[in-house]
Amino acid sequence: MIVQEKNITKKSGESVIDIKGLYKSFGEHNDVLKGVDINVGQGENLVIIGKSGSGKSVTIKCLVGLVEADKGEIKVFGTDITKLNNAELNAIRIRIGFLFQNAALYDSMTVRENLSFPLKRHSKKLSSAEIETAVVEALESVGLEEAIDKMPSELSGGMRKRIGLARTLILNPEIILYDEPTTGLDTITSKEISDLILAIQNKNNTTSIIITHDMACAKLTGDRIMVLKDGVIYAEGTYENLEKSEDEWVRSFFV
Amino acid sequence: MLTYIKNIFNDVGDVSLFTIRFFKEVFKPPYEIKEFFKQCYFIGYKSLPLVAITGFIMGLVLTLQSRPTLAEFGAESWLPGMVALSLVKEIAPVITGLICAGKIASGIGAELGSMKVTEQIDAMEVSAINPYKYLVVTRVLAATLMIPLLVVFADGVGIIGGFAGVNIHSDVNMVRYSEQVIKSLDFIDVIPAVIKTFFFGFSIGLVGCYKGFNAANGTESVGKAANSAVVVASLTVFILDMMAVQIVDLFY
Known part of the structure; x- marks a missing residue:
C-alpha cells in the first residue's frame, strides 16, 4: 500500500x-x-x-x-x-557521485590525493596545474581549502563528510x-x-x-x-x- | 559436514576465479605503475631489515649447529659449502617465505580488509576505478617480484652469517670462504630455488589480497582477514616448496 x-x-x-x-x-x-x-x-x-x-x-x-x-x-x-x-x-x-556514510576517504592518501585520484584517472588530458586548480576549487566549495595536505585520520567527522563531498563533486556529477x-x-x-x-x-x-x-x-x-x-x-x-x-x-x- | 565440504569447494572456486581475474587484468591497460612501485617499496625495501636479521641468524646458527657433527668426521672444511647449499636451496627461500607471509600477507590482508569494511573499495568502484586493478594487481605483482629479490638478499646475508659462524671456532679469511661457497654451488642448485620463490611471492600476495578483498563487514573481520591470510599463506609456502622439490627431483 x-x-x-x-x-x-x-x-x-x-x-x-x-x-x-x-x-x-x-x-x-x-x-x-x-x-x-x-x-x-x-x-x-x-x-x-x-x-x-x-x-x-x-x-x-x-x-x-x-x-x-x-x-x-x-x-x-x-x-x-x-x-x-x-x-x-x-x-x-x-x-553519478556517491557520498558514503563514513565518507570512505582513502586512508593512505592525503586530502589532495583523495581528490585528485578520480580526476587523474578520468580526465587524462588535464595537466598537474589544472588538477591542482580543480582540487582547490572543490575544497573551496565545501569551505575546507586549509585541509589540503592533511591525512583523513587528522580530520573530524564533519570535515571528513565535507571532504568526501568535495571528492564527489570534483567529477561534476549530474546525480x-x-x-x-x-x-x-x-x-x-x-x-x-x-x-x-x-x-x-x-x-x-x-x-x-x-x-x-x-x-x-x-x-x-x-x-x-x-x-x-x-x-x-x-x-x-x-x-x-x-x-x-x-x-x-x-x-x-x-x- | 555437507555444508563444510560445500564451503571448501566454494572457497576453492572463489580463489580460482580471483586468480584468473588477476591474469585477465594484469595485461590490460591502464597500468598503475606508480602504485606498483610504491608497493615494491613497501614489500621489498621495507622488509630488508627483517630479512637481513633473520638471514644472518640463519647462516650463523646453521654453521654453529653443523660444525660439531662435521668435526666428528674431520670434515670441517666442508662447512662453508654445506651451509651455503642448505641456505640457497631450502632454508633461505622457506624461512624468508614464512617471514614474508607473516609480514606482507597479514599487512595486505589487514589493509584491504579495513578498506573493504570502511567502504573505500566501494568508493573506488563507484568512481569507475577498478579496485582490483589498483589494489590487487599491483600488490600481487610487487610481491611476486620482490620476494625473490629478498630471498637472494637473504642468501647473501646468510652466507655472511655463516662466515661469522666459521670464524668463531677457526680462522678462515673471506677469500677462502667465498671460494669454497662458490665451488659448492651450481646453477642447478640456484636456479630452481630462485624460480620457486616467484611462486611463493605470488601466493603470498594473492592470499593477502583475497582475504582482505573478501573480508565481511564489521571491524572484527579485519583481524580475521589478517590472521587467516598469514595461516593460509604460510601453509601455501610449504605446499609449494614440497611441490617444487618433487618437480626438481624428477629432472635431476
Missing part, C-alpha cells in the same frame, strides 16, 4: 532515475526490497527515510551497481543499468547519492552539511537522492520524501504533507 499524499511538487518533469519493481534479497529468508518503485526528476532532491535495515542504502547501492538487483528495472539517464556490462556501467558511474550525510554529527554540523547539499543542488542543478534519519536534514533538503517500509515505498509526499499524514506510523518519523 502506498500512502500517496497530495500536492507532491516535482521540480521538473524529465525523469533521470526511474526504478521499477526492484527486488533484492540476501539469502533465502532475508528479502530486503520487495518491489521498490522510485522516480526522480531532473534537479530534484528526493529524501528516502525508513527504519534501520529497511533497505534504503541497498536501494542506492543497486542504483550504482554496487549491489546486484535480483529483479527489476533501474533506469538511469534512460538506460537500464542492470543490463550493462562493466565498461558501460562505469560510463554511467562517472556521472549525487547521499548515504546518511548527517549521521553521527552534531546539530550545527548537520545543518552545515544540509546547507551544503542544498547549495550544491542550487549551483549545479544536480539530481539527488538523500538517505537520512535526520528529519531536520530531510525538511531542509528534500523536495519530496519517500518512506520505505517492509521493502516497499510505503508513503510519499512533501515534508509538510507527510508530517500531517493520517497514517500514524508515517507521522511517528516527524515527532
Whole structure:
C-alpha cells in the first residue's frame, strides 16, 4: 500500500532515475526490497527515510551497481543499468557521485590525493596545474581549502563528510547519492552539511537522492520524501504533507 | 559436514576465479605503475631489515649447529659449502617465505580488509576505478617480484652469517670462504630455488589480497582477514616448496 499524499511538487518533469519493481534479497529468508518503485526528476532532491535495515542504502547501492538487483528495472539517464556490462556501467558511474556514510576517504592518501585520484584517472588530458586548480576549487566549495595536505585520520567527522563531498563533486556529477550525510554529527554540523547539499543542488542543478534519519536534514533538503517500509515505498509526499499524514506510523518519523 | 565440504569447494572456486581475474587484468591497460612501485617499496625495501636479521641468524646458527657433527668426521672444511647449499636451496627461500607471509600477507590482508569494511573499495568502484586493478594487481605483482629479490638478499646475508659462524671456532679469511661457497654451488642448485620463490611471492600476495578483498563487514573481520591470510599463506609456502622439490627431483 502506498500512502500517496497530495500536492507532491516535482521540480521538473524529465525523469533521470526511474526504478521499477526492484527486488533484492540476501539469502533465502532475508528479502530486503520487495518491489521498490522510485522516480526522480531532473534537479530534484528526493529524501528516502525508513527504519534501520529497511533497505534504503541497498536501494542506492543497486542504483550504482554496487549491489546486484535480483529483479527489476533501474533506469538511469534512460538506460537500464542492470543490463550493462562493466565498461558501460562505469560510463554511467562517472556521472553519478556517491557520498558514503563514513565518507570512505582513502586512508593512505592525503586530502589532495583523495581528490585528485578520480580526476587523474578520468580526465587524462588535464595537466598537474589544472588538477591542482580543480582540487582547490572543490575544497573551496565545501569551505575546507586549509585541509589540503592533511591525512583523513587528522580530520573530524564533519570535515571528513565535507571532504568526501568535495571528492564527489570534483567529477561534476549530474546525480549525487547521499548515504546518511548527517549521521553521527552534531546539530550545527548537520545543518552545515544540509546547507551544503542544498547549495550544491542550487549551483549545479544536480539530481539527488538523500538517505537520512535526520528529519531536520530531510525538511531542509528534500523536495519530496519517500518512506520505505517492509521493502516497499510505503508513503510519499512533501515534508509538510507527510508530517500531517493520517497514517500514524508515517507521522511517528516527524515527532 | 555437507555444508563444510560445500564451503571448501566454494572457497576453492572463489580463489580460482580471483586468480584468473588477476591474469585477465594484469595485461590490460591502464597500468598503475606508480602504485606498483610504491608497493615494491613497501614489500621489498621495507622488509630488508627483517630479512637481513633473520638471514644472518640463519647462516650463523646453521654453521654453529653443523660444525660439531662435521668435526666428528674431520670434515670441517666442508662447512662453508654445506651451509651455503642448505641456505640457497631450502632454508633461505622457506624461512624468508614464512617471514614474508607473516609480514606482507597479514599487512595486505589487514589493509584491504579495513578498506573493504570502511567502504573505500566501494568508493573506488563507484568512481569507475577498478579496485582490483589498483589494489590487487599491483600488490600481487610487487610481491611476486620482490620476494625473490629478498630471498637472494637473504642468501647473501646468510652466507655472511655463516662466515661469522666459521670464524668463531677457526680462522678462515673471506677469500677462502667465498671460494669454497662458490665451488659448492651450481646453477642447478640456484636456479630452481630462485624460480620457486616467484611462486611463493605470488601466493603470498594473492592470499593477502583475497582475504582482505573478501573480508565481511564489521571491524572484527579485519583481524580475521589478517590472521587467516598469514595461516593460509604460510601453509601455501610449504605446499609449494614440497611441490617444487618433487618437480626438481624428477629432472635431476
